Amino acid sequence: MTKKTSRVQPADAPVQGAPRRRLRVTALAAVFSLFALYVAWHEAHGPTARHNDELPITQARADDASQSADTAANAAATPTAVAGSELVKRGEYLARAGDCVACHTADKTRPFAGGLPINTPFGTIVTPNITPDPDTGIGKWSDADFLRAMHEGIGKSGERLYPAFPYAEYTKVTDQDVLAIRAYLNTLTPIHYAPPSNTLKFPFNLRWLMVFWNLFNFDEGRFVPDPKQSAEWNRGAYLVVGLAHCEECHTPRNFMQGLKTSSRFSGAVQAGWHAYNITPDKNSGVGNWSDDELAAYLSTGVSTGVSTGAAPGRANAAGPMAEVVTDSTQYLTHEDVGSIVTYLRSVPPINGGESRPRDQWGNPAVDDVTAMRGTTINSVNGAQLFIANCATCHNWTGQGVGASAAGAYPSLIHNSAVGASDANNLAMVILHGVSRTTKQADVLMPAFGTQLTDDQVAAITNYVTKQFGNPQSTVTVDQVAKLRAQQ
Numbered sequence: 001m002t003k004k005t006s007r008v009q010p011a012d013a014p015v016q017g018a019p020r021r022r023l024r025v026t027a028l029a030a031v032f033s034l035f036a037l038y039v040a041w042h043e044a045h046g047p048t049a050r051h052n053d054e055l056p057i058t059q060a061r062a063d064d065a066s067q068s069a070d071t072a073a074n075a076a077a078t079p080t081a082v083a084g085s086e087l088v089k090r091g092e093y094l095a096r097a098g099d100c101v102a103c104h105t106a107d108k109t110r111p112f113a114g115g116l117p118i119n120t121p122f123g124t125i126v127t128p129n130i131t132p133d134p135d136t137g138i139g140k141w142s143d144a145d146f147l148r149a150m151h152e153g154i155g156k157s158g159e160r161l162y163p164a165f166p167y168a169e170y171t172k173v174t175d176q177d178v179l180a181i182r183a184y185l186n187t188l189t190p191i192h193y194a195p196p197s198n199t200l201k202f203p204f205n206l207r208w209l210m211v212f213w214n215l216f217n218f219d220e221g222r223f224v225p226d227p228k229q230s231a232e233w234n235r236g237a238y239l240v241v242g243l244a245h246c247e248e249c250h251t252p253r254n255f256m257q258g259l260k261t262s263s264r265f266s267g268a269v270q271a272g273w274h275a276y277n278i279t280p281d282k283n284s285g286v287g288n289w290s291d292d293e294l295a296a297y298l299s300t301g302v303s304t305g306v307s308t309g310a311a312p313g314r315a316n317a318a319g320p321m322a323e324v325v326t327d328s329t330q331y332l333t334h335e336d337v338g339s340i341v342t343y344l345r346s347v348p349p350i351n352g353g354e355s356r357p358r359d360q361w362g363n364p365a366v367d368d369v370t371a372m373r374g375t376t377i378n379s380v381n382g383a384q385l386f387i388a389n390c391a392t393c394h395n396w397t398g399q400g401v402g403a404s405a406a407g408a409y410p411s412l413i414h415n416s417a418v419g420a421s422d423a424n425n426l427a428m429v430i431l432h433g434v435s436r437t438t439k440q441a442d443v444l445m446p447a448f449g450t451q452l453t454d455d456q457v458a459a460i461t462n463y464v465t466k467q468f469g470n471p472q473s474t475v476t477v478d479q480v481a482k483l484r485a486q487q
C-alpha cells in the first residue's frame, strides 16, 4: 500500500509531516476507488444506456502506426537477426512456461494472433495479436514497450491493460526473461489479423479505471529470491507466482476480481471449472499426493507417479488444466517441474472443511446391473444412463479400463473430480469431454453435451458421485444448464 502511495504523492513533497500525509492520501484514494468501483458496478448492472468510449483496437493501432512510422524500420530489422540463437530457444521455453499461446490463440491456424474472447463479470475481453505483424500485431513495439506491458500492464500508447492479461504475475519475471520471450515472439510468422474489439460494459470500458484496480490488486516488481530457501524452492516460487501464473485459476478472487492473497492456492471456480485447492492440506488440498504424483500430473496430466502401486486414480487433467498441461507444463524440464512441486509443498495449507481427500472416495459398483434387469427404461435413470453412455470405457463397476497407463480409461473411484465437494468438474467433463495432447498420449473423452439433456446429465452426475465418489456432491438441472452455457 505504501508503495502505491509514493506514486500518488509528488516526488518533491515536503518531508515534514510526510507519514501522515501519506496515510491520508492512501485513505482518500481507498475511499475514492471503492466509490468508483461501487458506481461502476451499479452502472454495469443498472438499466442505463451503454456508453462506449473505448477506441476500437484497429483504430488505436492505426493512430499508433502513423505516430511511430519512423521507428518501424528500426524494429523490422530485429526478427531475422536473432533467429536461431540460444536466446530465442530460451524465449520459446519461457513463452511455454507462461502459456502465452493459450490466451493469444483463438484459431490453431493463427497461433499468437489473438482473437480469443475471455468472459469476465464485466464483459468480454478479446486477446490481441502478439505476432510481429507491424499493423495488427506488436511488430512496431520496442523492447521497452514490451517490458512495460509485461511488468506494468501498460500498452504501447500508454493505455492501461486489463488484468485478464496476467501482468500481476508477469511483473515478477526478470527483464532478461521477458526480453528472451520478446526475441522468440519476433521470430514468429507475422499474421495480419485484427481481432474484434472488446465488448465491456460501461464503465469497465474505461481503461483508466484500472488505476484503481492496480492500487488494490497489483504490486509492481520483480521476484525477490528468499535467501533462507533453497535454489530449487526459489526457482519454483519464481515460476509458480510469476510466469506460470498458477494463481490466476487456483486462488480465489475478491469482489474486484483481484487475487485474494489471504487464501492463496485454496481453489476457485472460473467459467464453470473448479481449479481445486492445491495447498498441502491433507484433506482439502494435495497434501496426500507424493512428489512423483504431482510431477507426473504436471508433465502428463495423469497423477500416476512411480510410487502409486495398487491405488489407481487421484486425478486426470481436464478442462483448463488439460490446456495448461498440453500447452505449458508438459514442456517444462524435470528440474523445473520438481521446483514447482517443492514450492507448492511449502505454501500454507488451507482447509476448506473437507473431511477426506477428494481422491479417497468411492467403491466399485456391485449390484446395479442386476438391480436394473427387467426394469423399464426411464430416460432419466442415472444408473441406466451410466451403463449406456459411460460403462464401455469406465466399466460398469466404475473401475475403468487399462489401469493407470497413459491413455487409459481412468477409474472413477478415487478420482478427484468425482470425490470433490462439488460436482462442477464432473458435470463439465460429461458436457464438454476431455481433450489433452501430450508426448505420451492423445487423450480424448467425447463430449456428451449434444446427446444428453440437462436432466440426463444431472442424473448421471448424481449417480456417479453417489456410487463412485462423494455422495454429498449433487447437481441440479438448473446448475447443469448454467454449466452447459460455459465454454
Ligand code: HEC
Residues within 6 Å of the ligand: 094, 095, 098, 099, 100, 101, 102, 103, 104, 118, 125, 126, 127, 128, 129, 130, 137, 138, 146, 149, 155, 156, 160, 161, 162, 163, 164, 165, 166, 181, 248
Ligand atoms: C490468461 C490469458 C493470457 C495469457 C496467459 C497471456 N495473455 Fe497477453 N493478454 C491477454 C489479454 C486479455 C490481453 C489484452 C488486455 C487488454 O486489452 O487490456 C493481453 C495483452 C497482451 C499484450 C498487449 C498487446 C496489445 O496489443 O496491447 C502483450 C504484449 C501480451 N499480452 C503478451 C503476452 C505474453 C508474452 C504472454 C506469455 C508470457 C501472454 N501475453 C500471456 C491475455 C493473456
Ligand code: HEC
Residues within 6 Å of the ligand: 240, 244, 245, 246, 247, 248, 249, 250, 273, 274, 275, 276, 277, 278, 286, 294, 297, 298, 314, 315, 316, 317, 318, 319, 320, 321, 322, 324, 329, 340, 344, 358, 416, 417, 425
Ligand atoms: C487456466 C486455469 C488454470 C491454471 C493456469 C492452472 N490450473 Fe491447475 N487446475 C485447473 C483446473 C480447472 C483443475 C481441475 C481439473 C480437473 O478437474 O480435471 C486443476 C487441477 C490442478 C491439480 C490437480 C488437483 C486435483 O486434486 O485434481 C493440480 C495439482 C494443479 N491444477 C496444479 C497447477 C499448477 C502447479 C499450476 C501452475 C503451473 C496450475 N495448476 C495452473 C485450472 C488451472
Ligand code: HEC
Residues within 6 Å of the ligand: 301, 302, 315, 316, 317, 318, 386, 389, 390, 391, 392, 393, 394, 407, 408, 409, 410, 412, 415, 416, 417, 418, 425, 426, 429, 430, 434, 443, 444, 445, 446, 448, 460, 464
Ligand atoms: C470413449 C471412452 C469414454 C466414454 C464413453 C466416457 N469416458 Fe470418461 N474419460 C475417458 C477418457 C479417455 C478420459 C481421460 C483420461 C485421462 O485424463 O487420461 C476420461 C475421463 C473421465 C473423468 C475424469 C475427469 C477428471 O477431471 O479427472 C471422469 C469423471 C469421466 N471420464 C466420467 C465419464 C462419464 C460420467 C461418462 C459417461 C457420461 C464418461 N466418462 C464416458 C473416456 C471415456
